Amino acid sequence: MIEVTVDLGERSYPILIGAGVRHELAHYLPERTRRVAIITQDGIGWASNIATDVDESIHMIGNGEAAKSLGTVEMLCDEFVSAGLTRSDTVVGVGGGVVTDVAGFAASVYYRGIAVIQIPTTLLGMIDAAIGGKTGVNLTAGKNLVGAFWQPTAVLCDTEALTTLPAREMRSGLGELAKYHFLTGDDLDALPLEKQIAAAAQIKGRAVSADEQEKTGVRAKLNYGHTLAHALETAGRYDLRHGEAVAIGLAYAARLAQMLGRIDDARVAEHVRVLAKHDLPVSIPSSADPDELVRIIRRDKKSTGDGLTFVLDGPRGVELVSEVPEDVVLAAMKQLRG
Known part of the structure; x- marks a missing residue:
């Protein structure tokens, strides 16, 4: 234990x-x-x-x-x-x-x-x-x-x-677990599952201790991949488990960060590699309406002012980024649509 x-x-x-x-x-x-x-x-x-x-x-x-x-x-x-x-x-x-x-x-x-x-x-x-x-x-x-x-x-x-646990539910959990790989850079896959769970719990626990009610942005990093994921889940119709939606959200956040000049192509490829290893989806469903997804994202709890707010990777690691241009958000969605 x-x-x-x-x-x-x-x-x-x-x-x-x-x-x-x-x-x-x-x-x-x-x-x-x-x-x-x-x-x-x-x-x-x-x-x-x-x-x-x-x-x-x-x-x-x-x-x-x-x-x-x-x-x-x-x-x-x-x-x-x-x-x-x-x-x-x-x-x-x-x-x-x-x-x-x-x-x-x-x-x-x-x-x-x-x-x-x-x-x-x-x-x-x-x-x-x-x-x-x-x-x-x-x-x-x-x-x-x-x-x-x-x-x-x-x-x-x-x-x-x-x-x-059914295989798809297990895979959904691995989509959420992949998030911690990018938050820390640690290779959690090298650990036994029980220690992977403990490592993720420790990372989340530290963020909660530092920023219990998301006032400083420390805890908001835990929402990496969740902005688009929640929009996909709210829109519905896509038969996605939460962790599957998060996996798509992680791949999308990497593409968006690359288009904003925050990360390079190699870092995008690292996102895709980690997700593909667990047979997780990395493309937005082809039937998704980018305009509808943007309308939903505007209501996201992280948004605090003008423009759209995402948690994105960058030179200082994963962080909260405000006032992301809507045209870039839409362009990244269209690029990632399956």
Whole structure:
């Protein structure tokens, strides 16, 4: 078992990585917890065999991005009331990124905030979604436009879940993991998977410690590849998992940075090499409408003023870049369309 700490002073919390760590849940429940509300989805199967040593209730949500809605959060909060959950009790999310996002947000608003522990069951959840306290749901206008920063009490990354993860979901997680290669320059692929997860958790934990609520731009670097990815997911119609969309977003961000003179052709080729190694997509779907994608990107949470905002590679490494010219954004999209 590997333990990584997210350092937030009195709100610091552990990330445990290893086989069987879900069985440590009871040890990490806050002392006053008398009831636990477990949020999960069909097909995950762990919710009924995790010992909490307190009263517990199980709350099912739908599958896919459609479940990340204010309606789902309202339903859960109503169920929490019926289950007798109080301010001293704890929500536990058991599932992938949709579950951990929804569980965290529901915990943040119920009684103005109760404890949450995350047990991610996908690679993507273990290296990103469950860590850092960014919770939220979608609106018709875009992904994650309503949410809160609400840190968990603990994150338990049980690698036993990955042994039965479908190949496409595993590949999706590798798309998110590829992001860390460009944030650090380290060859994470050389490490065993458990240590890759720990390395990614450590990188994210440091960014969260330095810039919990994305005020300074340090944490925004973690959104590398996500600007276009979220636009593709919001537009829909492309049958893309989140990590697949991120892979396309990484390839696009490299092309855009090259067109802006920030990186050279060799660095673009390095992006493509890392993504292709995991059989991840590197082209924008041919049916995508660049003008529609730009309209969605204008609503991106990173945007703070005129022009478009992206996280891009460059001479100083990956950083937040504002006021990117729209004509260059469109030209790069047209170049990368499959």
